[in-house]
Amino acid sequence: MEIITSAKPLFAILVSLIATILIIITGEKARNLREAWTIIASIVKFTIVASMLPDILNGRVIEYTLLAITSELVLQFKVDAIGIFFAFTASFLWIITSLYSIGYMRGLNEHAQTRYFAYFAIAMSATMGVAFSANIFTAFLFYEIITVSTFPLVAHKETPEAIKGARKYLVYLLGTSVAFQLTAIIITYNVAGNLNFLTNGVFHDNISHNLITLTFLLYIAGITKAAIMPLHSWLPAAMVAPTPVSALLHAVAVVKTGVFMIVRVVLYIFGIDILKSLDLGTVLAYIASFTIIAASVIALRQDNLKLRLAYSTVSQLSYVVLGVALLSPSGVMGSIMHIVAHAFGKITLFFTAGAIYVATHKTNISQLDGIGRQMPFTMGAFTVGALSMIGIPPFAGFLSKWYLTFGALESDQLIVLAVLAVSTILNACYFMPIVYAAFFKEPKIDKHNLHETLDKRTLKEAPAIMVIALVLTAIGTILIFFFPSLFLQLAQIVVTNTTGGY
Amino acid sequence: MNLSEHSSILIVVVPLIASFLNVFIGLWRRSLCYPLFLLALVICGFLSIDLIQNIINNGTIRYKLGGWMPPWGIEYVVDHLNAYVILIVSFISLLVAIYSKRSLEKELEESKLPYFYSTYLLLVTGLLGITVTGDIFNLFVFLEIASLAGYALIAIGENRSVLASFNYIIMGTIGACFYLLGVGYIYIITGSLNMLDIAQLLPKLYESKVTLAAFAFLVVGVAIKIALFPLHRWLPDAYTYAPSAVSVLASATMTKVGIYVLIRISFTIFEPNFSKDIIPAGTILVWWSTIAIIFGSILALGQIDFKRTLSYILIAEVGYMVLGVNLGNKEGFIGAVLHILNDALMIACLFMVTGGIYYYLKSRNIEDFVGLNKKMPLSMASFSIVALSMIGIPPTAGFFSKWYLIIGAIKAEQWIAVIALLFSSLVNAIIFFRILEKIYFKKGNSTKDINVKEVPVSMLIPILILATSVILVGLFSGKIISSIIQFTVPGGF
Amino acid sequence: MEIIIGKYNYWIYIALMMIGFYAMIAKRNLVKKIVGMNIFQTAIILYFISTAYKKNATIPILIKSQEVIDVTQYVNPLPHVLMLTAIVVMVSTFGVALAVIVMLYKKYKTLEEDEIIEILREKK
Amino acid sequence: MKVLALIIVILTGSLLIYSSLDMPDWGDPNSPASTHVSPRYIEKTIEETATPNAVTSVLADYRGYDTLGETVVIFTAAVVCILLLRRFEDDKTH
Numbered sequence A: 001m002e003i004i005t006s007a008k009p010l011f012a013i014l015v016s017l018i019a020t021i022l023i024i025i026t027g028e029k030a031r032n033l034r035e036a037w038t039i040i041a042s043i044v045k046f047t048i049v050a051s052m053l054p055d056i057l058n059g060r061v062i063e064y065t066l067l068a069i070t071s072e073l074v075l076q077f078k079v080d081a082i083g084i085f086f087a088f089t090a091s092f093l094w095i096i097t098s099l100y101s102i103g104y105m106r107g108l109n110e111h112a113q114t115r116y117f118a119y120f121a122i123a124m125s126a127t128m129g130v131a132f133s134a135n136i137f138t139a140f141l142f143y144e145i146i147t148v149s150t151f152p153l154v155a156h157k158e159t160p161e162a163i164k165g166a167r168k169y170l171v172y173l174l175g176t177s178v179a180f181q182l183t184a185i186i187i188t189y190n191v192a193g194n195l196n197f198l199t200n201g202v203f204h205d206n207i208s209h210n211l212i213t214l215t216f217l218l219y220i221a222g223i224t225k226a227a228i229m230p231l232h233s234w235l236p237a238a239m240v241a242p243t244p245v246s247a248l249l250h251a252v253a254v255v256k257t258g259v260f261m262i263v264r265v266v267l268y269i270f271g272i273d274i275l276k277s278l279d280l281g282t283v284l285a286y287i288a289s290f291t292i293i294a295a296s297v298i299a300l301r302q303d304n305l306k307l308r309l310a311y312s313t314v315s316q317l318s319y320v321v322l323g324v325a326l327l328s329p330s331g332v333m334g335s336i337m338h339i340v341a342h343a344f345g346k347i348t349l350f351f352t353a354g355a356i357y358v359a360t361h362k363t364n365i366s367q368l369d370g371i372g373r374q375m376p377f378t379m380g381a382f383t384v385g386a387l388s389m390i391g392i393p394p395f396a397g398f399l400s401k402w403y404l405t406f407g408a409l410e411s412d413q414l415i416v417l418a419v420l421a422v423s424t425i426l427n428a429c430y431f432m433p434i435v436y437a438a439f440f441k442e443p444k445i446d447k448h449n450l451h452e453t454l455d456k457r458t459l460k461e462a463p464a465i466m467v468i469a470l471v472l473t474a475i476g477t478i479l480i481f482f483f484p485s486l487f488l489q490l491a492q493i494v495v496t497n498t499t500g501g502y
Numbered sequence B: 001m002n003l004s005e006h007s008s009i010l011i012v013v014v015p016l017i018a019s020f021l022n023v024f025i026g027l028w029r030r031s032l033c034y035p036l037f038l039l040a041l042v043i044c045g046f047l048s049i050d051l052i053q054n055i056i057n058n059g060t061i062r063y064k065l066g067g068w069m070p071p072w073g074i075e076y077v078v079d080h081l082n083a084y085v086i087l088i089v090s091f092i093s094l095l096v097a098i099y100s101k102r103s104l105e106k107e108l109e110e111s112k113l114p115y116f117y118s119t120y121l122l123l124v125t126g127l128l129g130i131t132v133t134g135d136i137f138n139l140f141v142f143l144e145i146a147s148l149a150g151y152a153l154i155a156i157g158e159n160r161s162v163l164a165s166f167n168y169i170i171m172g173t174i175g176a177c178f179y180l181l182g183v184g185y186i187y188i189i190t191g192s193l194n195m196l197d198i199a200q201l202l203p204k205l206y207e208s209k210v211t212l213a214a215f216a217f218l219v220v221g222v223a224i225k226i227a228l229f230p231l232h233r234w235l236p237d238a239y240t241y242a243p244s245a246v247s248v249l250a251s252a253t254m255t256k257v258g259i260y261v262l263i264r265i266s267f268t269i270f271e272p273n274f275s276k277d278i279i280p281a282g283t284i285l286v287w288w289s290t291i292a293i294i295f296g297s298i299l300a301l302g303q304i305d306f307k308r309t310l311s312y313i314l315i316a317e318v319g320y321m322v323l324g325v326n327l328g329n330k331e332g333f334i335g336a337v338l339h340i341l342n343d344a345l346m347i348a349c350l351f352m353v354t355g356g357i358y359y360y361l362k363s364r365n366i367e368d369f370v371g372l373n374k375k376m377p378l379s380m381a382s383f384s385i386v387a388l389s390m391i392g393i394p395p396t397a398g399f400f401s402k403w404y405l406i407i408g409a410i411k412a413e414q415w416i417a418v419i420a421l422l423f424s425s426l427v428n429a430i431i432f433f434r435i436l437e438k439i440y441f442k443k444g445n446s447t448k449d450i451n452v453k454e455v456p457v458s459m460l461i462p463i464l465i466l467a468t469s470v471i472l473v474g475l476f477s478g479k480i481i482s483s484i485i486q487f488t489v490p491g492g493f
Numbered sequence C: 001m002e003i004i005i006g007k008y009n010y011w012i013y014i015a016l017m018m019i020g021f022y023a024m025i026a027k028r029n030l031v032k033k034i035v036g037m038n039i040f041q042t043a044i045i046l047y048f049i050s051t052a053y054k055k056n057a058t059i060p061i062l063i064k065s066q067e068v069i070d071v072t073q074y075v076n077p078l079p080h081v082l083m084l085t086a087i088v089v090m091v092s093t094f095g096v097a098l099a100v101i102v103m104l105y106k107k108y109k110t111l112e113e114d115e116i117i118e119i120l121r122e123k124k
Numbered sequence D: 001m002k003v004l005a006l007i008i009v010i011l012t013g014s015l016l017i018y019s020s021l022d023m024p025d026w027g028d029p030n031s032p033a034s035t036h037v038s039p040r041y042i043e044k045t046i047e048e049t050a051t052p053n054a055v056t057s058v059l060a061d062y063r064g065y066d067t068l069g070e071t072v073v074i075f076t077a078a079v080v081c082i083l084l085l086r087r088f089e090d091d092k093t094h
Helices: A008-057 A081-108 A113-132 A136-154 A160-192 A209-222 A234-240 A243-270 A272-278 A280-300 A305-325 A329-360 A376-390 A396-410 A414-440 A447-454 A464-482 A485-499 B003-028 B030-058 B080-105 B110-132 B136-155 B161-190 B195-205 B209-225 B234-241 B244-269 B272-278 B281-301 B306-326 B330-361 B377-391 B397-411 B415-441 B457-475 B477-488 C002-006 C008-026 C030-052 C077-108 C113-123 D002-020 D038-049 D054-062 D064-085
Strands: A003-005 A061-068 A074-079 B061-064 B075-078
Touching (some): A008 A061, A008 A074, A008 A113, A008 A485, A074 A081, A074 A113, A074 A136, A081 A243, A081 A329, A081 A485, A113 A243, A136 A160, A136 A243, A136 B415, A160 B397, A209 A243, A209 A272, A209 A280, A234 A243, A234 A305, A243 A280, A243 A305, A280 A305, A280 A414, A305 A329, A305 A396, A305 A414, A329 A376, A329 A396, A376 A396, A376 A414, A376 A464, A396 A414, A396 A464, B003 B030, B003 B075, B003 B110, B030 B061, B030 B477, B075 B080, B075 B110, B080 B330, B080 B457, B110 D064, B136 B234, B136 B244, B136 C077, B136 D064, B161 B195, B161 B209, B161 B234, B161 C030, B161 C077, B195 B209, B209 B244, B209 B272, B234 B244, B244 B272, B244 B330, B306 B330, B306 B397, B330 B377, B330 B397, B330 B457, B330 B477, B377 B397, B377 B415, B377 B457, B397 B477, C002 C008, C008 C030, C008 D002, C077 D038, C077 D054, C077 D064, D038 D054, D054 D064
Parallel strands (some): A003 A061
16 A cells, blocks of 8 residues: 655644634634635535545555654554545535534524634544544544534524533543543553554454454444444434524534544454454444334434434434444445435435424424425425435435445344334334424414414525525435446455455 | 852852841832842742753752761752752742732832842742752751741731641641651661762661651651641631742642652662552552542532632642652652642642732622623633633643643552543533633623722732743643653663 | 669669650640650660669779779760760750651641641641 | 551561661670671771860761751741741731
8 A cells, every 4th residue: 555644634623723722812703804814714625635546546545644642643544445435524514514603603693603612622533533544542532632622613692501511421421431442542452462453453363352342342432433332312402503504513523533443443443353252343234223123213203303303313324334343345335425424414304394493483393284385495405315314316325324234134134134124114204204294294273472473484494505505415315326437446445455345 | 160060059049148138128128128138039930940951951969068077067969859949949939029019019018028029039049949859868957948938928918828828837837847757767777968979878787677767757857848638727718818929939838848848758768669669658559548538528529718629629639749759660750759849839729810800809709700701811821821721721730740640549459540531621621611601601780890990010920920931831741751750760760 | 672773773764765755745725735745855865874884983084193004993974975965966956856746836836646637637 | 546656666666676786785895886887987086077075076966967957857847937936017907
């Protein structure tokens, strides 16, 4: 494998940190300029990430060592296929979310907008940091920065409820990462003497199996951002955050960091062979399967739209975990593809939830009857997102489910196959009623709010900038289905490197 | 004359002379006291830098006082460990001196200031004297100078400080007497008072019961001085009610010097294998400090007064260092020595911020910290950085010492200690995020904080310096370890 | 038996020291505490001085005319020196402790620890 | 509290008694304390310090630095007592 040394990954991280400083300096005084910084930073970041793509697609790896703090704890970046896959998705969606955020924040005339944009930019920096980490220490560092920098975003509303949600968020994410993940990293260092992500894992054959099992479980428990049950309840709690935060962070950056870390740990710290020989993949697959089904069932019973989406996220994240836990080429492929498929689909759904809130101040599903006539674009995008989640062609979600199914067959996991089937039905059960109600049900006559229901036939969309954003992501969901080659190629490189390929 | 040759003695003599002059200048012209006081500490700072450079370049310095050959005369032995602790002590005491000018305005009568500065300098003299000396009896003398100054500085505080100081005197004297008794026991079987000389004579006597008792008394004596749980009872009251500047100085330097003495006893006077193999002292201390960590953390959780919270956190942190030192492997030891520096920086900064809050708010109650970030943004930013470091989030300094400590604990297969370390990180997370939440996200409501604003510049600068150094020390921990700390690891590890 | 007689200096200092130690930690009167402290320190001083003693030896002041010096004829001077320092340290500690007691008395008008704690509790 | 204190005292006392068993007898001229460092003070006091009194020579010369420390302790106590007890004229204005 050819290695290129380049500071590009560092620049990709620094861009939004510089933006943070500019945002704080500009402040409330010049709001347009402040928002311009966000947009510029997001575009520049995306450009930098995209500029690394050709090299990676040609099988090269970009490396950059920032600082060797001690001989074993090194701040080092490595851009490989899976890293750029994640970074590309996240940085692209940041551009759209920035647009959307501006619409949302101004539409609702929110307070503390400077703080909002500043911490958002820090969180994006840290997400890039996780994507480009060359070792688990660097990844851990950025993982913690994400946690800390998103805390103010979750608590943004500063109501007692928001603070409570944010507290839960922090206790879960910080607590488990310090208690379990750090321990796991230290044990890894102690027994393997190496913290770098290697394609066949860092553990030697002669290490006690019990210790490896313990470390594996500590990692799984420590990476709570992946919201594997029973450590998932921070995610619904974090839904008190403003919708753009939920959209980008809790559908893309934060939770995807979690599953990305799990994929990293499974493939690059442990390696397929060790996990296969210890049967740990199956254990993880069962935990993930449980999460998929249980979270879907809970989602069915939620009336709050954002909460239903949150539980849907919990369930969908475990697809990624499940895929990689199958330890088969197609499983890994499906797992990686699901990162992007779910990102586009779920961000669309969250965007629509936010748009509905900005336009009508409605948060509950039972209030949405007939809303499709008022907000056709929004609800159209919602339908696209929902269908993608369920896994129907021609939407991105179909691709990943296709590979996941293959993966299950490859590793003879019939139970997993059944789980996939049941969860698809459950997905349909909790999404389709919303679509149906929005388009085909008559709006309920709200006696207290007559003037609103009267103009049900007129268009009442959210601000244009928000609608544009959510339509874009919906189109993206379709485009990925038709032109998946870039993502498939990247995933293919990962699969070839880690599993030996098909 | 080459001054740098004598820097090991000058560093003790300079604050001593300044303290002497201060009393008399104070009678004549009070306004000159502060400049003199500051000047002495600046000189100390330069000397300590000179000393550590000297050590890094030329290795251990042995300075014979009065020209008498050891073991007949007293000698100063400065190696990497001393120089490192000296640097910490002089750096912190200089920062606290800058900080104390405005902070004391509201906590002490002006006419007492010359005596305060003198006592402060005597405390610094004592601490530096303890650190440089290579003679166990001389160490006792300086220990008492530092302690007497410490008792007084605590007694001039508010509210219950006098009673706290009295309890400290009783406990401190027991500690010092135990130490002296230990010295007597060492003396009766070896006939020597010089540390290096004793180190050569003792191994033959490891089987003796007297050696065992000497070790026990020395360690327990120091354990009282560093407030190792359950000998910590004097500390929370003393540090809570002392004037802010004194709390900062005492918390950041006195316990650290105590840890230094503990390291000297366990690994210079006695060989490392004494506490490891011959008697199970290392194991006992590991368990003991594990309990200290757990209880310190639990007790910290229940406090309302923030200075008291910090005192209990300090007790847990002392547990960290004692644990690391006694784990019996290189990683643990490096972690402990690194933590001496990190903890000094972090605790000093936190106590300073608390003092800053108290300066206008007149309260240290955590409930009153609501909405402070609007009033004092820079202090609160520093507070947040240090809070992250206390929790152990990279790249702040706290992470790296914790990293080494945990690796050391795993290598020593002390799983309970690993859990205790993680537990205390979690408790710190709860404590600090509860406060950060109040500072940043709750709306100010009380009428009390109307006059609150950012602390005066002379108080703010030390806070900012400490907060910055928490990050810098974190990023350069590898460098610190490779150029200083790795040489302090005793042989046989 | 020989042990008991041969080392009786130790038994005496241990007994004294334990009396002082007990007073320091168990007595509730502040003055009694520091009196205990004094006994404790005195015991240590006695211990040190007793280590200096040699049978049939005299004080270490040499007569100039003496040519050959027999070390066993003079007691060990070092512990005496150490104890001169220790006495001073002890007196100073005692002084500081008394100063603090004076402050306490001014403030609370009592020297019983329990009563002071009672007063502090009432204040709250 | 008193029981606890008694237990602590008894434990410390027993450790002391236990360790005393290994100590040299009282007045033993061959104890390490009397043979390792101290003989030189007696033998060379006149030669090196011109003082017949060995205690003086050790106090003021060999270990003169300890004596400096001793005076510093007194000085500390003095300053401390002034700091704690002296009534200052401008107390009332504060």
